[in-house]
Amino acid sequence: MASNAAVPFWRAAGMTYITYSNICANLVRNCLKEPHKTEALTREKVHFSVSKWTEGKPEKPITKMMILTKIIDRGEDL
Amino acid sequence: MFRRATSILTRPILSGRRRPFSTDLQEAYTGDANFIEAWQKVVPNIEPPKTPLSFMKPRPPTPSSVPSKLTVNFVLPYASELSAKEVDMVIIPATTGQMGVLPGHVSTIAELKPGVLSVHEGNDVAKYFVSSGFAFVHANSFADIIAVEAVPLDQIDANQVQKGLAEFTQKLSSATTDLEKAEAQIGVDVHSALNFALQG
Numbered sequence: 069m070a071s072n073a074a075v076p077f078w079r080a081a082g083m084t085y086i087t088y089s090n091i092c093a094n095l096v097r098n099c100l101k102e103p104h105k106t107e108a109l110t111r112e113k114v115h116f117s118v119s120k121w122t123e124g125k126p127e128k129p130i131t132k133m134m135i136l137t138k139i140i141d142r143g144e145d146l
Numbered sequence: 147m148f149r150r151a152t153s154i155l156t157r158p159i160l161s162g163r164r165r166p167f168s169t170d171l172q173e174a175y176t177g178d179a180n181f182i183e184a185w186q187k188v189v190p191n192i193e194p195p196k197t198p199l200s201f202m203k204p205r206p207p208t209p210s211s212v213p214s215k216l217t218v219n220f221v222l223p224y225a226s227e228l229s230a231k232e233v234d235m236v237i238i239p240a241t242t243g244q245m246g247v248l249p250g251h252v253s254t255i256a257e258l259k260p261g262v263l264s265v266h267e268g269n270d271v272a273k274y275f276v277s278s279g280f281a282f283v284h285a286n287s288f289a290d291i292i293a294v295e296a297v298p299l300d301q302i303d304a305n306q307v308q309k310g311l312a313e314f315t316q317k318l319s320s321a322t323t324d325l326e327k328a329e330a331q332i333g334v335d336v337h338s339a340l341n342f343a344l345q346g
Contacts, residue, residue: 076241077328077331078328078331078332080324080328081324081325081327081328082324082325083325083328088332089277089278089279089294091329091332092260092277092278092294093277093294093295095277095310095332095333095336095337096260096275096277096295096297096336096340097295098306099306099307099310099337099340100301100303100306101301101302101303104297104301105303108295111224
């Protein structure tokens, strides 16, 4: 039976579907005409709160607002 | 491998637990019978509270003959582009190619690639460029299309597309790690799809 179905190239490179989908969406937003582009860029911003956990307890959370593409680039820096 | 197929197929299926198919029709949820009974014993004069599930409308049943129109729900994370709109046909950019969906189409789940989605209603055609997403076609001629980003074609800037295409083609040739190559490849795919959409 087929157990090794052809995986898409992005999954073979270790990317998840959500990352792929968000990258596609960002690229499309970058190719829009003004004023749609500025509207779209506001949508690109994500608000999220990250907290590191030590010894089973969360430390103080850091609330951030960042552009999604930069999050992908900066991976572990969060 | 298939020599025993006929005997296996004609054997009755013995299963301890029969799971319903997701395509089976669900009854409208009227509330947990036990809870309502208990409520009415304690508070007979007030209506029992409704739970979110009872507000959900059950899926419209599959009609016995093919309906004349396809009902499309096209949604984005921030807006609902088309909500229960009756159309004649939609052409969706599936990863397996452009797929035309007519009323009575077989139930399908399709992953979308960056491309043009066109909605045909009589003589009008509405085209959107979709970044990626999924399309679910149900047996009752309802189509749910979900995308992260969808723009009408006239909002796309051709210069940006050309610039992007050149930039990513260049990145693709100079990429080293797998991840860089994948990102550059995605860039090339999306921009060439945008280019193609603008020309078509």
